[in-house]
Amino acid sequence: MSALEAFFEGVVIAVSWPVIGYMAIGLLLGIVLGALPGIGSPVGMAIVLPLTLPMDATPAIILLTAIYAGAMYGGSIAAILINAPGTESAAATTLDGYPMSKNGLAKNALAIASTASALNGFLAAIALILLSPLLIEVVLAFGSPEYFLLAVLGISLITIVTQGSIVKGLVAGALGFMISTIGTAILTARPRYTFGQFGLYDGIDFVAALIGMFAFAEMMKLAAQKQIAGEDLEIAGSIREGVRTVFRYPVTTIKSGIIGMGIGMVPGSGATTSTFVAYAEEARSSAKDGKFGEGDPRGVIAPEAANNPTVSGSLVPTLSFGIPGSGSTAVLLGGILMHGLQPGPVLFDEQLQITYALFVSVFLGNVLILAVGLSIIPYASKITELDTNVIIPMVIVLSYAGAFTLNRNWFDVGAVIALGVLGFYMVRYNYSVIAFVLGIVLGPIAEENFFRSLQISGGEYRIFVHPIDRPLSFVLSVAIFLVLFGPFLKPKLEEVISRR
Amino acid sequence: MLVFLFVLGVVFFVEPLIEEYPEDARVFPQLTAAAVLVGSGLLLVRNYLPGPIRSFVAEEVSITSDTTELDDDLETAEPPESDEERVVEKETIGSEYGYEVNDTAFVVVTAIVYFFAGWAAGFFWVTPFYVVFYTLWYKVRVTKSVFLAVLAMAILWVFMEFLGMPFDQGHVFDFSPFLPDFRQFLPFFLEWGGR
Numbered sequence: 001m002s003a004l005e006a007f008f009e010g011v012v013i014a015v016s017w018p019v020i021g022y023m024a025i026g027l028l029l030g031i032v033l034g035a036l037p038g039i040g041s042p043v044g045m046a047i048v049l050p051l052t053l054p055m056d057a058t059p060a061i062i063l064l065t066a067i068y069a070g071a072m073y074g075g076s077i078a079a080i081l082i083n084a085p086g087t088e089s090a091a092a093t094t095l096d097g098y099p100m101s102k103n104g105l106a107k108n109a110l111a112i113a114s115t116a117s118a119l120n121g122f123l124a125a126i127a128l129i130l131l132s133p134l135l136i137e138v139v140l141a142f143g144s145p146e147y148f149l150l151a152v153l154g155i156s157l158i159t160i161v162t163q164g165s166i167v168k169g170l171v172a173g174a175l176g177f178m179i180s181t182i183g184t185a186i187l188t189a190r191p192r193y194t195f196g197q198f199g200l201y202d203g204i205d206f207v208a209a210l211i212g213m214f215a216f217a218e219m220m221k222l223a224a225q226k227q228i229a230g231e232d233l234e235i236a237g238s239i240r241e242g243v244r245t246v247f248r249y250p251v252t253t254i255k256s257g258i259i260g261m262g263i264g265m266v267p268g269s270g271a272t273t274s275t276f277v278a279y280a281e282e283a284r285s286s287a288k289d290g291k292f293g294e295g296d297p298r299g300v301i302a303p304e305a306a307n308n309p310t311v312s313g314s315l316v317p318t319l320s321f322g323i324p325g326s327g328s329t330a331v332l333l334g335g336i337l338m339h340g341l342q343p344g345p346v347l348f349d350e351q352l353q354i355t356y357a358l359f360v361s362v363f364l365g366n367v368l369i370l371a372v373g374l375s376i377i378p379y380a381s382k383i384t385e386l387d388t389n390v391i392i393p394m395v396i397v398l399s400y401a402g403a404f405t406l407n408r409n410w411f412d413v414g415a416v417i418a419l420g421v422l423g424f425y426m427v428r429y430n431y432s433v434i435a436f437v438l439g440i441v442l443g444p445i446a447e448e449n450f451f452r453s454l455q456i457s458g459g460e461y462r463i464f465v466h467p468i469d470r471p472l473s474f475v476l477s478v479a480i481f482l483v484l485f486g487p488f489l490k491p492k493l494e495e496v497i498s499r500r
Numbered sequence: 501m502l503v504f505l506f507v508l509g510v511v512f513f514v515e516p517l518i519e520e521y522p523e524d525a526r527v528f529p530q531l532t533a534a535a536v537l538v539g540s541g542l543l544l545v546r547n548y549l550p551g552p553i554r555s556f557v558a559e560e561v562s563i564t565s566d567t568t569e570l571d572d573d574l575e576t577a578e579p580p581e582s583d584e585e586r587v588v589e590k591e592t593i594g595s596e597y598g599y600e601v602n603d604t605a606f607v608v609v610t611a612i613v614y615f616f617a618g619w620a621a622g623f624f625w626v627t628p629f630y631v632v633f634y635t636l637w638y639k640v641r642v643t644k645s646v647f648l649a650v651l652a653m654a655i656l657w658v659f660m661e662f663l664g665m666p667f668d669q670g671h672v673f674d675f676s677p678f679l680p681d682f683r684q685f686l687p688f689f690l691e692w693g694g695r
Contacts, residue, residue, distance in 0.1 A: 053663075054662075054663065165543070165557065165558060166556070167539050167542055167543055167556070167557045168539075168543065170535060170539055171505060171535070171536055171539035171540055171543070174532045174533075174535035174536045174539065175505065175508070175532075175536050177528075177532040177535075178508075178509075178512050178529060178532040178533055178536055181512075181528060181529035181532065185521075185524060185525035187524040187525070188522055188524045188525050190521055190522060190524075190525040192515075192516070192521060192525055192529060193512065193515060193529070216611070219607055220604050220607050220608060221604075223603040223604050223606065223607040224603050224604045387640065389590070389634075389635060389638035389640055390635060390640060390644065390648060392607060392634070393630060393631045393634040393635060393648070393652075394631070394648060394651075394652060396607075396611050396614070396630075397623075397627055397630070397631065397652045397655065397656070398655065400614075400615065400618065400623065401623065401655065401656055401659050401665070401667070404623075404665065404667075405659060405663055405665055408665070408666075410619055413615060413618075413619075414615065417608075417611060417612060417615060421608060424604070425501055426501075429501050431501075439532075446528075447528045450528055451524065451527075451528070488552075488555065488556055
């Protein structure tokens with residue numbers, strides 16, 4: 001099947017029923033979940049993930065992606081109206097969105113958010129479709145050693161991008177890999193670390209781990225947060241004026257979109273990074289006439305124009321190499337694997353139409369975000385009024401039911417609690433949860449590729465670093481070394497050069 | 501946390517040796533366990549390490565640090581007006597009687613009790629008690645609390661009916677014979693929905 005044929009087949013899949021219906025449901029769910037402070041896309045996606053088990057792979061993945069994209073916009077509702085970002089990525093929107101709301105321009109700010117978010121999401125989806133032929137070439141050049149090294153590189157990058165001690169990040173990633181080895185070994189039928197418990201023979205399901213790390217741990221965090229009352233919020237301003245404002249600043253919009261997509265493509269750097277970078281860049285370049293922090297509309301355009309392109313950008317490493325860029329894409333990757341799809345060559349060769357269907361649905365989803373986003377503005381405050389004490393028990397009930405549904409195994413439900421508590425403390429002590437989750441999700445793939453590489457090389461570890469036989473592996477190994485040790489070697493090198 | 505990770509690393513490293521796992525099943529988990537073991541060990545003794553190693557272990561590095569510093573400046577320079585008047589203190593039944601219970605601990609303890617009770621008696625039967633207890637503890641209105649309990653039961657029933665999950669059966673108590681046949685109400689709802 002040629003790329004063009006796959007593209008048209010992808011279009012047909014994306015616009016067919018019930019796929020388009022799932023996309024609409026996902027977007028609406030995402031907007032609502034994103035608007036609830038403390039919930040956000042990873043929690044919503046983690047809860048919905050086991051419910052997609054009876055569905056076909058394509059609508060399931062499209063549903064999850066739609067939740068992700070919807071939550072990107074939804075997060076801005078609470079950020080603008082009550083100064084409590086629904087998602088971490090909407091934190092930058094509070095800086096000017098909330099002051100705008102205080103200045104009686106809440107409708108303008110919400111309209112700016114939905115227009116900038118949808119417009120750039122729309123453009124980024126087109127860029128993604130145009131970029132895909134190039135991606136196919138790159139992805140097909142990778143073999144087993146490269147995929148193993150990519151998993152290690154992904155974790156290494158995450159430890160750097162998410163900030164904190166590199167060693168802590170590596171420990172978190174290795175811990176994830178380690179937990180993934182529980183259960184029957186991949187290459188031999190030997191049970192590992194089961195300690196005589198039959199329920200552990202299948203290992204800990206990575207979807208249960210995702211539910212624990214994102215849903216349960218988030219509920220623990222949410223319980224500790226103070227409740228913000230959203231009652232009696234007045235939403236003043238003009239929607240039309242808000243939409244016009246976005247088109248008044250085309251450079252800000254496009255520039256922020258490019259920043260969002262570019263950062264989204266870097267494994268480990270989600271929308272939280274991209275929105276702050278876009279905001280910071282706008283504040284720097286418009287410092288002369290800007291009133292940032294006091295309700296400057298460009299302070300809302302920049303982060304909102306960056307957030308949805310980040311979704312498109314993050315699909316690149318997730319689908320092509322299986323390296324997610326954020327918590328949401330980690331759950332999306334979990335969904336891809338759960339439905340028997342393999343990120344990498346298969347998704348860019350035999351199943352290319354699925355990849356294109358996903359890209360097209362991202363494109364269509366942004367049209368819907370604009371329509372829904374603008375029409376719900378007068379009622380937006382209602383969403384933020386939901387009491388967290390009502391949300392927590394319901395999320396826990398859904399988490400348990402979802403985890404049990406995976407394999408009818410009580411150990412999976414137990415894993416939700418155990419890993420939820422672990423995730424809570426990992427966040428508290430500054431360990432990268434994303435690195436840990438990536439380790440669990442990619443563990444079996446990494447182990448399989450690790451052994452396949454050793455089988456190819458006859459047990460020689462040089463296969464991972466041989467510059468002539470495996471130049472790509474060599475480049476990846478050098479990249480891992482530079483990512484891990486570069487920040488420490490750079491000052492020493494500069495010192496040596498300055499002495500000369 | 502570090503001691504826990506260190507012990508876990510030791511267990512995962514030693515277990516294949518004691519149980520004599522074949523090489524195919526041993527190498528990868530031992531490599532990852534070694535990484536956890538060495539990493540958590542280094543973090544445990546970081547204050548006693550020599551200069552360069554200490555800086556590698558303890559220093560926090562980020563390729564986005566320059567931007568983050570800028571973000572911090574922006575946030576601290578002109579913070580949005582805080583909205584303290586909207587912050588609502590959580591009231592609980594416990595605090596009414598002078599018992600201050602940590603909210604996070606409350607979530608975990610009730611979730612663990614719910615898990616074991618669900619395992620013993622079946623999630624379907626235990627869930628309404630859990631939802632009602634949790635919400636009433638935080639003084640959610642009784643009608644809302646009951647509605648949520650019914651909603652949670654309805655969700656579990658959908659899991660039972662369409663995915664075949666045995667949520668009505670516990671490992672200690674089996675209340676499944678008491679489960680009403682909710683399907684008989686479906687035509688009524690469908691008819692009602694069609695009006």
